[in-house]
Amino acid sequence: MTSLAMIEAAADRLAGRARRTPLLSSPFIDEIAGRRIFVKPECLQHTGSFKFRGGWSAVSALDPEVRRRGVIAFSSGNHAQGVAYAAKLHGIPCVIIMPSDAPKLKIDNTRAFGAEVVLYDRAREDRDAIGARLAAERGLTLIKPFDEPQVIAGQGTIGLEIAEQAAGEGISAAEVLVPCGGGGLTSGIALALEAKAPGFTVRPCEPEGFDDVARSLAAGTIQRNARLSGSICDAIITPQPGEITFPILKRLCGPGIVVSEEQALDAVTLAFNRLKIVVEPGGAVALAAALFHPDALAGEAVIVVASGGNVDGAMFRAALERQAA
Amino acid sequence: MTSLAMIEAAADRLAGRARRTPLLSSPFIDEIAGRRIFVKPECLQHTGSFKFRGGWSAVSALDPEVRRRGVIAFSSGNHAQGVAYAAKLHGIPCVIIMPSDAPKLKIDNTRAFGAEVVLYDRAREDRDAIGARLAAERGLTLIKPFDEPQVIAGQGTIGLEIAEQAAGEGISAAEVLVPCGGGGLTSGIALALEAKAPGFTVRPCEPEGFDDVARSLAAGTIQRNARLSGSICDAIITPQPGEITFPILKRLCGPGIVVSEEQALDAVTLAFNRLKIVVEPGGAVALAAALFHPDALAGEAVIVVASGGNVDGAMFRAALERQAA
Structure with missing residues (x-):
């Protein structure tokens, strides 16, 4: 079971190895969302994702x-x-x-x-x-992708950075929106914030049709997706939440937020235009939730993880063409 | 005249206001360039550029x-x-x-x-x-765009950050490649590095046909561009180096490097694929120089400034389509 001590030990091992990604923001994005939005761009991490x-x-x-x-x-x-x-x-x-x-x-x-x-x-x-x-x-x-305590600890280092960086921005209460597949990233961040920023609530974000985490949280038990492939959000498609991650999500997270594929693509384009970062559709679902589901959120500040940027040129061009159309 | 003290005072005024941009890198880019390349992504700065x-x-x-x-x-x-x-x-x-x-x-x-x-x-x-x-x-x-000592001091804060970040990577000698228009960014960085990283040499980078700085450095006197518009690198097109900036460039910089528009577009695409950042063509000329002009460079490490990312979707799609073709 991943503890805060394990996350902090992982942060020590990652120091000088992983990039400490900044917190980005744009007044244009704030205006669309109707509140302050801070984006943690893990697309800028080595290999192009938090992994x-x-x-x-x-x-x-x-x-x-x-x-x-x-x-x-x-x-x-x-x-x-x-x-x-x-x-x-x-x-x-x-x-x-x-x-x-x-x-x-x-x-x-x-x-x-x-x-x-x-x-x-x-x-x-x-x-x-x-x-x-x-x-x-x-x-x-x-090395399992998410149901592995040391993997969860590594992803949790993002939570430690969010707590420090948000404090630097004067934010003591916020919702933290995280793209969620198997739940390794979401549970790691939730564990770190439980200790370091107790005023923060983590919200898992998923694409329509692959909302196993949102349904599992609502039901209180693990639910599976009907389909296992066929989403442009391929980076975060898993059959169901993990056996290790789900109890953490259940204990610490608020309700899941589900976005459409079109909203994910529009978030990709806004990240291009306003933040100058390359985000893949699956990595943009949390930004899409912040932008296009304001009623699902509370409070004046939201922190969004942009979890990865490994998108090919054809998909990215298609996202930009939606804007031009 | 901009001094180190003015740059350091500007850094104090910018603290908590400007973003401290990270140093990015990719083994894929290093392989193409044949040496270690570090990219300072000022496209991630507020308003999408170092300005x-x-x-x-x-x-x-x-x-x-x-x-x-x-x-x-x-x-x-x-x-x-x-x-x-x-x-x-x-x-x-x-x-x-x-x-x-x-x-x-x-x-x-x-x-x-x-x-x-x-x-x-x-x-x-x-x-x-x-x-x-x-x-x-x-x-x-x-507020003039480059021939203004406090503007140069502000751009020079990038040089202070480069000196600190490069030291953190163990780099004590490097060439620092900077997209150059009127010379405010290049001269500010050169002044900061003269004091803080004397083993570094700044190299101004420009697109073909608008190489006034390279020609001015070669001639020792200010030279003008024949054309004043018509480049996809619009962000860095100026008639000639500044009256204040040119003496600084002449005293501190190595020879200019000139890249083609096609090389700038290919650098835009590589920054998309490998660094997950959005760079405009004019902001990518230094990365293009590092990638495609290895014989113009010496040493094992090169630091590149990606100066801005304010490119529209149509231009960006055109850059990505070159790769697909």
Whole structure:
């Protein structure tokens, strides 16, 4: 179970390794939202998303003897890159298991971060069996994407920074909106803020059709998504909240906020125009909630996490074209 | 004449007002450039460019009695927004004189930052006469875009931050590449680094056809551009280096580096893909120099200023489409 002490220890290990991202703002965005909005741009983090924090936290927390043998992860997205780069900087082997039909750019990027990419056929091969075999043969440690206490601790370092930076802006009460997939980022931030900024309330944000966390919080028990793919918000699509993360979300978070894909794209465009940052649709759902769901929010200040920026040019052009149309 | 003491005093006045922008990097960019590249993203500054620093520095340096009457500037671009927002935050009147054919978005943005926009007809009216009349009638102080010691001091605060941040990365010798128009940003940074990082050499960067600074440095005397408009790098197009800035550039800078418009656009795309920041073409010429002119550079580390991000969606889409083609 992730404690504040674990988050603070992760922050020590991340010092000088992860980027301390700034808090951005724009009077134009404040005007649309009708309140002060501060954006924590984790798209500017190494590898283009917050996942580097959790990856580094988990890899650096391993016993050196265990770590030297290497790590393994399943992911075609931001977690793959975060773990791969953390492993590369530690100088240890890293295997990332990806479906053979993953976009070539993602495969290339993961390899460029130093990982050995093992491709499998989604239709005919068992990903978990391949991973278990490789882990056993080579002594690799599995780094899970969110249901892993040291990963949650790493993501929680964002909460520590938010508490400090918000205090610097004179904010003592705010809602903190976080794009939520499996809940590692959201639960880590909620744990940090519980201790460091008790006047803050964390709100998980999701796209329509993939609102498992919002429904789980409303029901009080874990709910699954009907669909498991087919969203432009691919970075935050998971079947259901984690077994470790959900109890934390349930204890600490306010109700989830659900946005449309169109609202996520409009938030991408506003982040381009007004904050000069590149955010992927999944990473923009919290900004979309702040901009387009003002009635779901209370108070004068909202802090938004922009969780990642790994969007390809075609998708980004499509977002900008909506504005021009 | 801007001194280190003036730059440090400007940094004190800017503390908590201007954003301290981070230093970004990417192993992908390092690989293309063949050396370590660090990017200072002033596109993330308030108003989307470094100009807010100079604007705030100049406005905050005025005698309170003088300041209360207000300020005036000529600009259709980043300087307009920087001065307007600095004046708004000081709660003083601000007049920006813009050509009536300026893009509507720029006029709207300048108004949204609280300025009174006075439009003039380029063909039939004398901009300077309008400005002089308004300044005299209302007691407004003119804030010049670069040939003004307190503006240079404000831009120089970027040099102070670069010196500190580079030391944190263990860099004691580097070339510092700066997009250069009239030379306020470049001379301010050069003055700060002369004192704080004497192992660093500043290199002004410009687009082809508008390389007045590179030619002036080569000739030892001020040279003019043949054309005064018609570049996608509009943010850094000026007729010639400033009377105040050029002697500083001549004393402290290495030779200028000139890039093509295509290289500037490719740098915009790489900044999108690898750094997740929005940079306008003129703000990307220094990154283009680092990426595509490695033979013009020496040493293992280069620091690049990405000076602004005020690019419209159509231009940005065009940059991304080059990559897709």
